[in-house]
Amino acid sequence: MEYIVDNIKSQMRKGLLEYCILLILNKKEAYASSIIEELKQANMIVVEGTLYPLLIRQKNQGLLNYRWEESTQGPPRKYYMITDKGRSLISEMDLAWQEIVSTIETIRK
Amino acid sequence: MEYIVDNIKSQMRKGLLEYCILLILNKKEAYASSIIEELKQANMIVVEGTLYPLLIRQKNQGLLNYRWEESTQGPPRKYYMITDKGRSLISEMDLAWQEIVSTIETIRK
DNA sequence: TAAAATACCTTGTATAACAAAGTAGTATTT
DNA sequence: AAATACTACTTTGTTATACAAGGTATTTTA
Numbered sequence: 001m002e003y004i005v006d007n008i009k010s011q012m013r014k015g016l017l018e019y020c021i022l023l024i025l026n027k028k029e030a031y032a033s034s035i036i037e038e039l040k041q042a043n044m045i046v047v048e049g050t051l052y053p054l055l056i057r058q059k060n061q062g063l064l065n066y067r068w069e070e071s072t073q074g075p076p077r078k079y080y081m082i083t084d085k086g087r088s089l090i091s092e093m094d095l096a097w098q099e100i101v102s103t104i105e106t107i108r109k
Numbered sequence: 110m111e112y113i114v115d116n117i118k119s120q121m122r123k124g125l126l127e128y129c130i131l132l133i134l135n136k137k138e139a140y141a142s143s144i145i146e147e148l149k150q151a152n153m154i155v156v157e158g159t160l161y162p163l164l165i166r167q168k169n170q171g172l173l174n175y176r177w178e179e180s181t182q183g184p185p186r187k188y189y190m191i192t193d194k195g196r197s198l199i200s201e202m203d204l205a206w207q208e209i210v211s212t213i214e215t216i217r218k
Numbered sequence: 219t220a221a222a223a224t225a226c227c228t229t230g231t232a233t234a235a236c237a238a239a240g241t242a243g244t245a246t247t248t
Numbered sequence: 249a250a251a252t253a254c255t256a257c258t259t260t261g262t263t264a265t266a267c268a269a270g271g272t273a274t275t276t277t278a
Contacts, residue, residue, distance in 0.1 A: 015120030042215040074224040075274040106151040
């Protein structure tokens with residue numbers, strides 16, 4: 001039974017990830033590990049193998065850019081930042097999210 | 110640009126579908142086409158090729174049952190109804206859904 | 219200098235949604 | 249009565265995403 005719940009939970013999170021990444025980067029540029037950390041704080045577990053390809057994908061779609069930056073404690077970090085295109089996508093996704101929330105409410109009646 | 114939005118929207122809906130089906134059947138038994146209709150009313154487009162395998166999956170997981178019923182206008186219909194197991198899953202998923210909503214709020218700050 | 223830590227990246231697998239096509243029973247039209 | 253339309257259920261092949269697991273490289277620490 002638990003495995004069913006876990007599976008559905010992870011399915012629910014799917015698709016929201018892209019939105020979350022944009023929301024996070026809309027506030028402040030960040031590098032992958034710090035994004036994972038922030039998501040964890042917000043109760044959303046994501047692993048590296050999920051996030052890295054996603055960032056690359058969004059970068060290739062022109063939603064993000066990045067620059068390398070030296071770290072004082074470890075290897076250099078790839079800081080991602082949102083682009084204008086990414087920002088305008090966010091407003092559309094805000095709407096889509098509200099729609100989904102209201103869809104669930106409607107179905108629940 | 111539009112195709113990006115549409116893609117993300119459809120990704121967002123993913124995973125929520127299972128939850129929606131259970132919510133719908135929790136109110137009243139229904140057959141596939143009528144479920145699709147109700148989802149459409151609530152602004153969630155789903156096609157047959159998506160729904161039928163999902164219903165079969167949930168049936169195999171013991172979340173649903175079904176019975177055949179004659180129709181006065183067309184071929185017989187397969188009415189699905191939720192089981193006790195399905196009902197107890199719903200309460201867990203209600204929690205999961207609230208968690209997700211609050212995750213988005215947290216990230217948005 | 220070896221081990222640990224940090225950070226990035228890639229590959230293979232499983233799953234879910236969808237498009238599209240198929241099957242079959244029932245109703246309608248000619 | 250035969251052909252067509254409609255309703256409903258089902259299956260197949262494709263695509264996309266998340267994840268587990270493993271890999272590379274740089275820096276710090278023991």
